[in-house]
Amino acid sequence: MALAQPDSTAPASTGGGIFTRKRVATGALLAMVGLGLGELSDWRAHHALLINASQSLPDWAFLVERGRFPSRGDFVVFAPGYDPLVRRHFGARPPAFVKIAYGVPGDRVDRAGHEVRVNGRTVARLKPRTRQGEVLVPGPLGTVPKGCVFTASPHKDGFDSRYAAIGFVCRDRLIGSAEAIL
Template identity: 55%
Template sequence: MDRATKLPDHKRRYLSIALLAAVLAGTQMLGAWRDGHALFINSSASLAHWAFFVESGQMPRKGDLAFFRAPQTALVSRHFGRTAPPFGKIVYGVAGDVVSRSSNIVAVNGKPVAMLKPASRFGERLLPGPTGVIPDGCYFMATPHRDGLDSRYADIGFVCRRQIIGTGKAIL
């Protein structure tokens, strides 16, 4: 490099400091973004996709795919371990909606959304989940899969705000 194109020392220092500040700011922004996002892998057949990009802290709306912590019931622990992984389900009902049951059909606001089975695929008795008006801060979550363990059963029931991890988008 010839002398005419070389930056003076003080300008090189300022440029180096500006570059360092930009790298630090970018690292902090990436860290903050990472703290609010996750990649979840679904190990069950209850959803059509197996990989999800999840934005944590987002409260779901009807039709959203939401991820939550399941209650640690005996059935959940037997199938998923003492610390069950997050569950991902579709939000079919929100606060104020009415969940009803007729025979083995579960409906939200009169629209059928799921079918009940009397027993799990391993023969364990499955108790029906709650019916009636969904309380404030709670959701009815299910999947179209016949073997889905979700709000249609008492072991999951209504999923409430404290259990919600966030909303997700299927990526694979």
């Protein structure tokens, strides 16, 4: 009795069954992409990119860390509120503002003439009117309340906490702290 010879025309076995190298590599790649997208989604939930269109600060692009309460000197991003002056100049849905946190809870805000001071240091000057002639009401004085900051910018036409239309920026309007990136 002769032994059966293998059929030389049958395809050779690749030896991997359903777990071929190509399938494993594809699966690993898809898993890495999925994890990467998950991390990106988590990052986006806590961060944002803000483009500053005003001239109140020299920087124009900021990386925002949402929900982080600013320290003195940090850039702070906030919703300006809906004061009639804000609405006239920035629309019914004003964009986020970015300014500098000059005063933090417990700091003292006062005025000497047109100079606005925080803890005795001049941080801004008041103007009596906008460039369009609208009256600018001076902002709050006294101790910066818990959960709030006093914002300002070095620009002479800055529109910030020095005026009542903005006032102290408290947690309900605070978006987060930011770093200038450009």
